[in-house]
């Protein structure tokens with residue numbers, strides 16, 4: 601009996617060990633990957649190995665099973681650090697440049713003085729579209745900047761309740777004004793496309809510094825190269841802001857969390873550059889150039905202003921019989 605036991609141990613033990621060893625092979629392979637249900641797995645280890653940590657759920661919206669995803673931390677770093685730097689450098693940089701430029705160059709004056717006679721430059725509809733888009737832009741910019749900078753800049757100066765109420769209203773304004781803003785960008789595109797296609801005259805205008813640097817008056821049609829640049833920024837950058845913004849307003853229509861993070865990055869970077877570009881536009885339309893604001897204010901500009909800044913346009917208007925600058929007249933107010 602004892603001999604049988606010894607025999608069984610001698611024969612069976614290696615067999616049992618072999619089975620155990622072969623059974624442990626998949627286990628060893630599993631040890632390479634992470635078992636999220638194992639108690640001792642650290643969160644850090646999981647985040648390094650997995651794209652996202654997902655739980656189990658029963659509701660149909662499977663996106664909600666995602667508990668953590670490392671890309672969210674990268675995105676948060678972009679939002680709280682990188683974007684703030686991009687915004688601050690772009691916006692403050694342009695403000696500093698404009699102040700330096702204004703202090704060294706001053707306002708571009710109408711060299712020949714005012715003629716005292718005017719010509720219509722933008723009709724009522726064009727001015728309405730411009731101001732509708734501009735007002736929406738300013739509110740979109742301020743309400744958007746509140747999302748980026750409000751917490752570090754405004755919150756310390758306000759009580760938290762007021763900041764919450766302000767931010768909530770700002771967010772509503774941002775969402776709802778996006779619609780008239782987009783309409784404005786589309787109308788601007790259609791309304792002024794004809795005058796904003798590049799021509800040879802633009803090269804000459806650029807070579808001569810546009811008359812802004814120095815006291816030159818290079819010829820230009822209705823829009824000079826600088827204005828054309830602003831037009832295309834509004835159309836292309838405004839268009840990019842709108843498309844990326846709508847991807848965020850209407851989440852998960854063909855987007856995932858990852859693509860929405862990308863849309864947010866595009867939207868916010870584009871917005872900062874847009875604000876910087878528009879600051880330059882606002883500068884030249886107000887304190888940067890005498891007589892420019894009137895074009896979008898009353899719609900009519902002084903004839904000498906038109907002669908100095910848009911001589912070819914003035915000739916065209918004359919040829920169309922819309923004005924006769926050479927004939928002395930008290931005030932010429934013509935329609936487009």
Ligand code: HEM
Nearest residue numbers: 740741744745747748778782841842845846848849868871
């Ligand atoms: C059709 C136009 C637009 C739409 C649909 C739109 C939509 C949005 C949405 C949904 C957000 C995210 C808000 C949130 O995180 O709660 C946002 C953020 C933002 N938007 Fe717009 N937007 C538009 C135009 C603009 C324009 C023209 C500007 C600037 C001039 C702008 C500047 C910003 C900024 C700075 C942010 C904050 C970025 C951040 O810190 O996350 N947006 N926008």
